[in-house]
Amino acid sequence: MSRASRAPFPPDRRGVASSRATGAARAGGAGRAVTRTLTDDPLGGTVRRTVLPSGLRVLTEAIPTMRSVSFGIWVAVGSRDETGPQAGAAHFLEHLLFKGTNKRDALEISSSIEAVGGETNAFTTKEYTCYYARVLDEDLPLAIDVMCDLVADSVLAPADVETERGVILEEIAMHDDEPGDEVHDLFARAVYGDHPLGRLISGTEETVTPMSRRQIQSFYRRRYVAPQIVIAAAGNLDHAAVVKLVRQALRGTPLDTAPAAPAAHRSTGSAVRTKPATTVVEAKETEQAHVILGCPGIDRLDERRFALGVLNNVLGGGMSSRLFQEIREQRGLAYSVYSYASQYADSGLFAVYAGCAPGKVDEVLDLTRAELSRVAADGITADELARGKGMSKGSFVLGLEDTGSRMSRLAKGELLYGDLMPVDELLSRVDAVTLDDVNTLAGELLSRPMSLAVVGPFGAGDFTA
Numbered sequence: 001m002s003r004a005s006r007a008p009f010p011p012d013r014r015g016v017a018s019s020r021a022t023g024a025a026r027a028g029g030a031g032r033a034v035t036r037t038l039t040d041d042p043l044g045g046t047v048r049r050t051v052l053p054s055g056l057r058v059l060t061e062a063i064p065t066m067r068s069v070s071f072g073i074w075v076a077v078g079s080r081d082e083t084g085p086q087a088g089a090a091h092f093l094e095h096l097l098f099k100g101t102n103k104r105d106a107l108e109i110s111s112s113i114e115a116v117g118g119e120t121n122a123f124t125t126k127e128y129t130c131y132y133a134r135v136l137d138e139d140l141p142l143a144i145d146v147m148c149d150l151v152a153d154s155v156l157a158p159a160d161v162e163t164e165r166g167v168i169l170e171e172i173a174m175h176d177d178e179p180g181d182e183v184h185d186l187f188a189r190a191v192y193g194d195h196p197l198g199r200l201i202s203g204t205e206e207t208v209t210p211m212s213r214r215q216i217q218s219f220y221r222r223r224y225v226a227p228q229i230v231i232a233a234a235g236n237l238d239h240a241a242v243v244k245l246v247r248q249a250l251r252g253t254p255l256d257t258a259p260a261a262p263a264a265h266r267s268t269g270s271a272v273r274t275k276p277a278t279t280v281v282e283a284k285e286t287e288q289a290h291v292i293l294g295c296p297g298i299d300r301l302d303e304r305r306f307a308l309g310v311l312n313n314v315l316g317g318g319m320s321s322r323l324f325q326e327i328r329e330q331r332g333l334a335y336s337v338y339s340y341a342s343q344y345a346d347s348g349l350f351a352v353y354a355g356c357a358p359g360k361v362d363e364v365l366d367l368t369r370a371e372l373s374r375v376a377a378d379g380i381t382a383d384e385l386a387r388g389k390g391m392s393k394g395s396f397v398l399g400l401e402d403t404g405s406r407m408s409r410l411a412k413g414e415l416l417y418g419d420l421m422p423v424d425e426l427l428s429r430v431d432a433v434t435l436d437d438v439n440t441l442a443g444e445l446l447s448r449p450m451s452l453a454v455v456g457p458f459g460a461g462d463f464t465a
Helices: 089-096 108-112 137-152 156-175 178-190 213-223 239-250 305-316 320-329 358-378 383-397 404-415 424-431 435-447
Strands: 033-042 048-052 057-062 068-075 119-124 128-136 229-235 279-283 287-297 336-342 347-355 449-455
Touching: 033 137, 057 239, 057 404, 068 137, 068 404, 089 119, 089 128, 089 156, 089 213, 108 119, 108 137, 128 404, 137 239, 156 178, 156 213, 156 449, 178 279, 178 287, 178 347, 178 449, 213 449, 229 404, 239 383, 287 358, 305 320, 305 347, 305 358, 305 424, 305 435, 320 336, 320 347, 320 358, 336 358, 347 358, 358 435, 358 449, 383 424, 383 435
Parallel strands: 057 229, 279 449
Antiparallel strands: 033 048, 048 057, 068 128, 068 229, 119 128, 287 347, 287 449, 336 347
């Protein structure tokens, strides 16, 4: 099960002018469901949102031209919500919820969906966890019943805890054998240190091995509560029918609770304190060196995120990007080189990754630093601005052709931002990015002290900060 999810241009948290209420209030907790139409978008489908009395939210996007539906249950709990000794609990729980409920065992959970050609999976991130299924439209009632059952009413049997503990320890070991993945975790620790954003989502052998069923059960019941949950579905569906099926599936479960208001999206609060720029090296006898050079970025509600998306595209977002052309195409120094931005409620990262022969690391790093300094000082060109904006808009619109992407967009808008930005408005926000916006951000961001993470056949003294 995958453990990461990124959206380069997420919805804005501000209100949507096209929404119209069909209930008395936006918030739940009044003893009855409240439904609104959020958008009726020509580039998307009709999006509706219902808040159940428990505070649980249901969002759907009706797309009659499709014959499939993606259905997801999103919980506002991730690895950053764990204490140090709990590290890995959210990911451990993600595994366990597929092992059996009071109605179904693990085989019944998987076979019931696979029997109709559907698929299920889940992933844990640092700020949320998602459980999802994709099925034919006629099989949506089955998917809703199965997925609601496993999220709301898992038994966490002691034998299953021990079985999945072994699976997760193998997953951690496998991750340690993949230096291209490990270097990203090493970089996060270099920037965030002991802060939860710097920890492994999976936890470590030291935290997972002693974790008890009681600890996991307590985490489950304290964190998986109705106000923290968003259910999203996209495809050929009827909103009222989905809401009815969800309510039926949750009736009598621990998520069928007293009236409450939905939880607000995660507060930004004060910015996360990051460590001074440093160099960290994980010495391994690998055939290829893996390096990340980067710095703290901006949080996901920062208005400059659209400019950052354009800047990222120009620097290392594709085959036409500066870093790819300079390091791979012109010099042949690395097979893989790219830049990326990660954004959280109260922090973010901007970084460049490269995988190359150990003997070429110094040259790759010198070229990367030189290019970042050049853009910080001189900015990008008008042609690059146009290309970067086109990449941003194109990748977003192309993603709308997939029900899974549409379902994720609904859930992330609600869970992370508190609202959903219409497609046209999002494209307009990208179009509105100016050369000065990008160059001002580049001058600030790329001038920050950079941390370096390296996995390969080196010692700590082989690099300077």
